[in-house]
Amino acid sequence: MQPEELKEIFDQQAESYDQQWAKMAPINNGLYFLLESVFAPLPETARILCVGAGTGKELIYLGRKFPHWHFTAVEPSGAMLTVCRQRVDEEGMTNRCDFHEGYLDSLPGQESYDAATCFLVSQFILDKQIRTELFAEIAGRLKPDGLLASADLSAEPGSFEALLQAWMNMMAGADISIEKQNRIKEAYAKDVAILPPDSVASLIQAAGFDAPVPFFQAGLIHAWFAKTGSKIVNQDREKGGAD
Numbered sequence: 001m002q003p004e005e006l007k008e009i010f011d012q013q014a015e016s017y018d019q020q021w022a023k024m025a026p027i028n029n030g031l032y033f034l035l036e037s038v039f040a041p042l043p044e045t046a047r048i049l050c051v052g053a054g055t056g057k058e059l060i061y062l063g064r065k066f067p068h069w070h071f072t073a074v075e076p077s078g079a080m081l082t083v084c085r086q087r088v089d090e091e092g093m094t095n096r097c098d099f100h101e102g103y104l105d106s107l108p109g110q111e112s113y114d115a116a117t118c119f120l121v122s123q124f125i126l127d128k129q130i131r132t133e134l135f136a137e138i139a140g141r142l143k144p145d146g147l148l149a150s151a152d153l154s155a156e157p158g159s160f161e162a163l164l165q166a167w168m169n170m171m172a173g174a175d176i177s178i179e180k181q182n183r184i185k186e187a188y189a190k191d192v193a194i195l196p197p198d199s200v201a202s203l204i205q206a207a208g209f210d211a212p213v214p215f216f217q218a219g220l221i222h223a224w225f226a227k228t229g230s231k232i233v234n235q236d237r238e239k240g241g242a243d
Ligand SMILES: C[S@@+](CC[C@H](N)C(=O)[O-])C[C@H]1O[C@@H](n2cnc3c(N)ncnc32)[C@H](O)[C@@H]1O
Pocket: 006, 007, 010, 051, 052, 053, 054, 055, 056, 057, 058, 074, 075, 076, 077, 080, 103, 104, 118, 119, 120, 121, 124, 134
């Protein structure tokens, strides 16, 4: 799927997005709960980059837990970002957030972040090279030893069908309409790159991160954290690009 088509899909879903996934909150909450522990060592005034921030769920969770952190939400779908702004405003967090409508490569400024989240975003990039480039762009925006937390749908080929069946059962139980379930299943087959966990980890590592640590799995959702570590990509970027 072309980026413009994907943006259009999220634009259309924005208003109902949180409501639609509300009953799957136990999964997200488990992920955010672990994320909190992964990010706990960050400085008290950490700057966090949220790539594909959507309606702001992970950003708001972290914002509540760490009241002095500052967030930059990067989101190509204007409608998703509008919902994100509203939610952030309702939380009284607007003075701690910047919003960028667009992709990461067009985010202005040279700020270096302590950490980044990229939740359920890279899976939409079918081309592995381009998917790696997204992770490399994130690495380029982080400080040395900066942390990435990334989550995507992922499965071993041998367990994918069984997990998918359980996942669809869960959606049925979460009041997702049968039409929507069918559209989601179709999208998983052609528009979402559901790779084995080791392959996703390899893409992250190929982007300049240290070996990613798998820290969460619930059904098809897997999450990893990784440090920029010894490859100080960001300093190369600030010097005008790596050679
Ligand atoms: C499935 S939603 C997840 C939103 C949020 N991270 C969450 O977990 O609730 C994926 C979001 O990523 C955005 N997105 C898609 N491709 C992107 C890209 N290449 N860079 C940044 N964001 C992207 C979409 O517009 C959408 O809002």
